[in-house]
Every structure is written in structure tokens, then in C-alpha cells.
Amino acid sequence: xxxxxxxxxxxxxxxxxxxxxxxxxxxxxxxxxxxxxxxxxxxxxxxxxxxxxxxxxxxxxxxxxxxxxxxxxxxxxxxxxxxxxxxxxxxxxxxxxxxxxxxxxxxxxxxxxxxxxxxxxxxxxxxxxxxxxxxxxxxxxxxxxxxxxxxxxxxxxxxxxxxxxxxxxxxxxxxxxxxxxxxxxxxxxxxxxxxxxxxxxxxxxxxxxxxxxxxxxxxxxxxxxxxxxxxxxxxxxxxxxxxxxxxxxxxxxxxxxxxxxxxxxxxxxxxxxxxxxxxxxxxxxxxxxxxxxxxxxxxxxxxxxxxxxxxxxxxxxxxxxxxxxxxxxxxxxxxxxxxxxxxxxxxxxxxxxxxxxxxxxxxxxxxxxxxxxxxxxxxxxxxxxxxxxxxxxxxxxxxxxxxxxxxxxxxxxxxxxxxxxxxxxxxxxxxxxxxxxxxxxxxxxxxxxxxxxxxxxxxxxxxxxxxxxxxxxxxxxxxxxxxxxxxxxxxxxxxxxxxxxxxxxxxxxxxxxxxxxxxxxxxxxxxxxxxxxxxxxxxxxxxxxxxxxxxxxxxxxxxxxxxxxxxxxxxxxxxxxxxxxxxxxxxxxxxxxxxxxxxxxxxxxxxxxxxxxxxxx
Numbered sequence: 350x351x352x353x354x355x356x357x358x359x360x361x362x363x364x365x366x367x368x369x370x371x372x373x374x375x376x377x378x379x380x381x382x383x384x385x386x387x388x389x390x391x392x393x394x395x396x397x398x399x400x401x402x403x404x405x406x407x408x409x410x411x412x413x414x415x416x417x418x419x420x421x422x423x424x425x426x427x428x429x430x431x432x433x434x435x436x437x438x439x440x441x442x443x444x445x446x447x448x449x450x451x452x453x454x455x456x457x458x459x460x461x462x463x464x465x466x467x468x469x470x471x472x473x474x475x476x477x478x479x480x481x482x483x484x485x486x487x488x489x490x491x492x493x494x495x496x497x498x499x500x501x502x503x504x505x506x507x508x509x510x511x512x513x514x515x516x517x518x519x520x521x522x523x524x525x526x527x528x529x530x531x532x533x534x535x536x537x538x539x540x541x542x543x544x545x546x547x548x549x550x551x552x553x554x555x556x557x558x559x560x561x562x563x564x565x566x567x568x569x570x571x572x573x574x575x576x577x578x579x580x581x582x583x584x585x586x587x588x589x590x591x592x593x594x595x596x597x598x599x600x601x602x603x604x605x606x607x608x609x610x611x612x613x614x615x616x617x618x619x620x621x622x623x624x625x626x627x628x629x630x631x632x633x634x635x636x637x638x639x640x641x642x643x644x645x646x647x648x649x650x651x652x653x654x655x656x657x658x659x660x661x662x663x664x665x666x667x668x669x670x671x672x673x674x675x676x677x678x679x680x681x682x683x684x685x686x687x688x689x690x691x692x693x694x695x696x697x698x699x700x701x702x703x704x705x706x707x708x709x710x711x712x713x714x715x716x717x718x719x720x721x722x723x724x725x726x727x728x729x730x731x732x733x734x735x736x737x738x739x740x741x742x743x744x745x746x747x748x749x750x751x752x753x754x755x756x757x758x759x760x761x762x763x764x765x766x767x768x769x770x771x772x773x774x775x776x777x778x779x780x781x782x783x784x785x786x787x788x789x790x791x792x793x794x795x796x797x798x799x800x801x802x803x804x805x806x807x808x809x810x811x812x813x814x815x816x817x818x819x820x821x822x823x824x825x826x827x828x829x830x831x832x833x834x835x836x837x838x839x840x841x842x843x844x845x846x847x848x849x850x851x852x853x854x855x856x857x858x859x860x861x862x863x864x865x866x867x868x869x870x871x872x873x874x875x876x877x878x879x880x881x882x883x884x885x886x887x888x889x890x891x892x893x894x895x896x897x898x899x900x901x902x903x904x905x906x907x908x909x910x911x912x913x914x915x916x917x918x919x920x921x922x923x924x925x926x927x928x929x930x931x932x933x934x935x936x937x938x939x940x941x942x943x944x945x946x947x948x949x950x951x952x953x954x955x956x957x958x959x960x961x962x963x964x965x966x
Contacts, residue, residue, distance in 0.1 A: 462482075464501075465498070465501055466501055466504075466505055466510055468510070468514045468518075470514060470518045470519070471518070471519045472513070472514060472517045472519060473517045473518075534610050535611070535612045536599075536607060536610050536611050536612060536615070537612045537614075537615060538592070538595050538599055538611075538612075538615045539588070539592055539612075539618065543586065543592075543614070544612065544615070546585070546586055547614040547617060547618075548614060550582040550585070550586065551579075551582055551583065551586060551617065552613055552614065552617060554579070555617075560616060560617050560620040560621075561620060563617075563620070564620055564621060564623060564624055565780060567624060567630070567631075567634075568624060568778075568780050568781045568782070569780055569781070569782050570782050570783060570786045572638075575634060575638070576638070577635070577639055580631060583621075583631050584631050584632060584635055587621075587627065587628045587631060588618045588621075592618070593618075593622055596615060596618060596619055597622070599611075600619055626766075629766055629770075630783055632762065633759075633762065633766055633787060634783075636759040636760075636762070636763060637787070637790050637794075640756065640759070640790075640794055640797075643752050643756055644756065644797050644801065646752065647749065647752045647753060647801060648800075648801065648804065650744045650748075650749050651749070651801070651804045651808045652804070652808075653737060653741040653744055654744055654811075654812055654828050654832075655804065655807055655811050655812075656737045656741075657737040657738045657740070657832055658741075658808070658811035659815075660734045660735065660736075660737050660738075661734070661735065661738070661815050661818075661819070662811070662815045662818055663734075664731055664734035664735065666727065666729070666730045666734065667731035667734055667735060669727075670721070670728045670731055671698070673721075673725070673728070674698060674701070674717070675690065675692065675693065677713070678690065678693070681704075692820065694821075695819040695820060695834055696834050698834070698838050699837050699841065701713045701714040701717060701841075702714045702841050712845075714841060714842070715848060715849060718842060718845040718846050719849050722846070722849070732839055732842065732843070735835050735836075735838075735839050736839075738832040738839070739836050739839075741828060741832040742828075742829055742832040742833040742835075742836045743829065744828050744829060744832075745827070745828070745829050746827045746828055746829070749828075753801070753805065756801070757798070760795070760798055763787065763790075763791060763794070764791065766787075767784070767787060767788060767791060771783070771784040771787070771788075812828060816831055
């Protein structure tokens with residue numbers, strides 16, 4: 350049964366007329382019971398009694414009838430829920446308000462004190478702890494000795510409120526809000542990545558200069574402002590043809606407000622677009638800025654290769670040294686397959702150090718160095734002839750060709766730009782010095798480039814000639830590889846010279862010690878023949894040093910001293926030499942003391958060796 354079949358509740362009875370007592374009012378009839386299914390709406394509660402009637406005269410409302418009506422309006426049994434339990438009756442209505450027996454509501458204290466004066470702006474807060482109004486009784490705050498209203502009037506009159514408002518007003522920062530609003534309203538035409546690059550590489554440097562001033566300095570070619578770094582960043586962030594088209598359309602159709610809302614990277618590009626042939630101008634200005642550095646580096650590299658090639662080709666001492674190496678190599682190889690060579694690859698000169706001696710203490714390069722220094726010193730001048738190869742071996746052909754082509758192509762672009770757009774009939778606007786500056790630079794650059802061409806031609810001819818002269822293919826052998834062979838050989842030669850020098854010093858020191866030791870033995874022998882006691886001659890340390898030096902000398906004579914021992918460095922040699930000098934001085938002092946002891950006849954006073962006196966002093 351739906352709710353549409355339920356009869357509406359009866360209207361409430363009208364209020365009783367005045368003058369009728371409460372006891373004469375009949376009890377209102379209960380609402381008619383209605384049979385309702387499980388989804389029916391319960392009947393409404395009875396209406397509240399009218400006001401103005403005493404509570405004793407109002408009988409309690411009757412309970413709702415247990416009967417209900419079905420859809421056919423026939424009476425049925427008491428309604429139960431699904432479990433068979435009777436449904437309880439609805440609760441009685443609440444008692445009417447305004448009855449004489451109702452308890453009075455408690456009085457609430459005010460939450461805030463009323464202030465007659467308020468600040469015009471927001472001020473800083475005083476961090477105190479408030480007390481509620483119902484807790485200030487019998488405290489200093491409840492005293493009536495002071496009239497607060499009069500005090501407030503006095504403070505207003507003497508301007509205390511105005512002063513405290515001025516001193517303690519909170520600062521309202523509106524700038525950030527305005528910036529946020531501007532950012533939200535920015536109009537961006539360029540790609541976000543390009544706009545970011547412009548912000549970082551360019552606009553960060555233009556914080557204290559306007560975009561119009563930047564354009565003015567570019568037009569005037571201010572060398573202090575237009576550095577290589579700045580021009581490179583400008584070249585990297587030049588707007589493309591598509592971006593220039595979009596910006597032009599926007600500028601022509603935009604209002605003044607929209608132009609102000611244009612982002613800074615877009616505004617910068619719009620300002621740069623006002624410069625005639627902006628991209629070509631930046632390219633040529635960057636070429637002019639980097640020309641001198643590239644020219645000097647390229648000229649230096651060409652000179653190194655040219656001078657090294659000429660020195661290698663004309664060095665007579667190096668040619669004779671190569672013949673000496675060929676003769677020694679053929680002698681060593683004898684009748685083997687490697688012997689009887691008419692010539693060798695030039696890189697073979699660096700394999701001399703790999704040929705070890707019989708006992709492993711020397712190499713063929715050490716032998717060759719010793720032979721040249723001691724018996725053929727005229728060949729030693731090749732080191733000066735090959736000195737330039739140290740600079741030439743750092744020159745790479747790829748870098749040299751790259752720099753040369755960059756200078757040539759940049760100069761060609763500059764000539765085309767000046768001829769096509771800055772001819773004789775061109776009149777430069779005021780402040781635009783591009784044409785004047787570039788014409789002067791063009792003449793200087795042409796002269797220097799012609800010098801490079803002549804030097805490059807000479808270098809190429811000399812390099813190919815020397816590479817062919819030493820049996821290599823100039824089309825396959827690069828300058829850094831070719832000259833690196835001779836740089837490695839000269840470095841190995843100088844290292845072998847140092848090793849031989851250290852070995853000679855060690856040998857000389859050991860020979861000196863050996864001679865001193867022999868002289869000491871002879872003196873001791875002579876003293877024994879004279880009957881002098883020589884048991885205390887020499888100390889343990891001297892004997893130990895003597896034994897060490899004898900062992901080293903024996904090893905050197907037997908060929909057992911390897912190359913690594915010879916290369917311990919000058920520090921070890923100096924330390925060994927100082928120790929041997931001390932040993933020699935001690936031996937000399939002891940020998941002199943013994944001689945004095947023999948010659949003296951005075952035995953009354955004890956003899957004190959001079960070495961001990963020196964030690965005591």
C-alpha cells in the first residue's frame with residue numbers, strides 16, 4: 350500500500366474562546382487509527398495544548414488506538430514487527446513552553462568587553478592570557494576605583510591610540526600579491542624551454558638595464574658590453590622565423606594592456622626584432638669577437654709544425670745518429686732475418702729501451718747515450734734540433750683544419766653580408782655603427798687570412814716533405830702521431846742520460862771509499878809493524894759502512910746491479926755521499942790521532958783523541 354491511500358490527519362481544534370475555564374474544555378478526540386503496512390508512515394502526534402491554561406487542568410493525552418486500517422479501511426489486529434513483538438506507541442509530546450513551573454535559564458557572562466575605540470588598521474597582537482568575566486570578581490580588574498571610559502577618552506584625546514596604531518601596525522605586503530597576479534596574467538608566445546633559457550642566460554644579466562638600452566649597445570657595437578659569452582648566448586636564443594611571425598602578429602593586434610602583460614622573454618625578443626637583420630648581425634659580431642684568438646692559435650700551431658718539419662729535415666746530427674743506430678742494430682742482429690737492414694721505420698728508435706743487457710742492468714739506449722757522450726759528443730746536438738717537436742706533437746690536424754675552415758667561412762659570410770646589405774648607398778641610422786666597424790674589421794681580417802693561407806701552404810709542403818723523408822705516408826700519418834715519435838725518443842734519451850750520470854756518481858763514490866779503505870788498511874799495517882796497538886781503530890759503524898760499500902762495488906763489477914737500483918734518485922745518492930764523507934772524515938781524524946800518539950813522548954797526561962773532543966764540543 351502506498352502513502353497516497355492514507356487519509357490526511359484531522360486539523361487541530363480551534364483555541365477556546367476567552368472566559369471559558371479549563372475544566373469545561375472537552376478532551377479532543379484521538380486521531381482515527383489507520384492500518385499501515387511495514388512501509389507506512391506513522392500517524393502524527395496530537396497537537397499541543399493552547400497556552401494560558403494551567404498544567405493541572407490538562408489531562409494527559411490518550412494513547413493511540415491499537416487498531417489499524419488496511420487498504421480496504423477494515424479494522425485489523427494489533428500490528429507486530431517481523432519477530433512478532435508489538436510495536437511500542439510513540440512518545441508523548443514535549444511539555445509546552447512558558448509554563449509557570451519551568452526552571453529559569455542560567456545567566457551567561459559576556460564573552461568580550463565592549464570597546465568604544467578600535468584601530469583603523471590591523472596591529473600586532475599582545476600575547477596575554479585572558480580571564481573570563483565570571484572569574485574577575487574580587488580581583489583588581491573588578492575594582493571601580495578607575496573609570497575606564499574616562500581613561501579611554503583621555504588616551505584618545507592625547508593621541509596615544511594614534512601613536513600605538515602607527516608604531517605597532519602590521520605591514521601589509523601587497524607586492525607579492527601583485528606579482529602573483531601579474532604572473533597569472535602573463536602572456537607567453539615563446540616555447541617554455543626557450544623562455545627559460547632566455548631568463549637564465551640573458552635576462553639574469555640585464556637586471557639593471559632596460560631592453561632598449563641593450564638594443565642600443567648592440568647597434569653601437571659596445572665591445573665592453575658585447576662580450577663573447579653574451580654574443581654566444583644571443584646567438585643560441587635568436588627567435589626563429591616562426592616565433593618572429595607569432596610575435597609580430599601579437600604586437601600588431603594587441604592592446605596596451607596586453608602588451609604590458611607580455612612575458613619578459615617575449616618582450617626581450619620583440620625589442621631585439623626591432624634591430625635590422627638581427628640574426629646576421631649577431632653572427633658577424635661573434636665572428637669578429639673570436640677572430641683574433643682563433644687566428645693566433647692557428648698561426649701558432651702552423652708555426653710549430655712548420656718549424657719542427659724544417660728542423661727534422663735539416664738536422665745533420667740526428668741523421669748521423671740514425672745511421673749509428675742502424676749500424677749497431679745490424680751488428681747485433683748479425684745474420685738473422687732482422688740483420689742486414691737498409692733502413693727501418695722511424696718508430697723503431699723507441700724500441701732501443703726495450704733491448705736489455707745480458708745481466709739486465711742496462712739497455713741499448715743507455716749504452717748508446719754513454720757512447721755518444723763519451724766518444725761521439727758531436728751527435729749530442731740533435732736534442733736542440735728536435736726541441737720544437739715537443740710543441741708540434743700537441744697539434745691535431747682535425748682541430749687545425751676546423752679552425753681554418755671556421756675562419757674562412759666566417760669571412761665569406763661577412764663579405765656577402767656587407768656587399769648585399771651595406772653597400773655604398775647604405776645610410777646607417779643614428780647610433781648604428783655596424784657597417785663602419787665591420788668594414789674596418791673586414792680589411793684587417795682579409796690581410797691576416799692571406800697570411801694564414803701562405804703559412805698553411807708552407808706548412809703543408811714542409812710536413813709532407815719531412816714525413817716522406819723519414820719513410821712514412823703523409824696522407825696517413827697525422828702531425829701529432831708523427832712528431833710524438835721524436836718527442837718520446839728525446840724524453841727517453843734525457844732519462845737515460847740522468848740514469849748514466851747517477852751510476853757514474855755512485856761508481857766514483859764507491860771507488861773513493863775503496864781507496865780510503867785501502868789507505869786505512871795500509872796505515873794500520875804500518876802501525877802494527879811499529880808495535881802500536883790498533884785494536885780500537887775504527888768503529889762498528891765504519892766497518893758496517895765499509896762492508897756495504899764493498900758489496901755494492903762487487904755487485905757493480907760483477908754486473909749484478911740492475912737498472913732500478915741506478916734510478917733511486919738524487920736524494921738517495923746525496924744521502925749516501927754524505928755518509929761516505931762522514932766515514933772518510935772520521936777515518937782521517939783517527940789516523941791523525943794515532944800518528945800523534947806515536948810521535949809524542951809525553952806520557953804524563955792521558956791522550957784524548959781529537960774526534961772525541963769534537964764530539965764533546
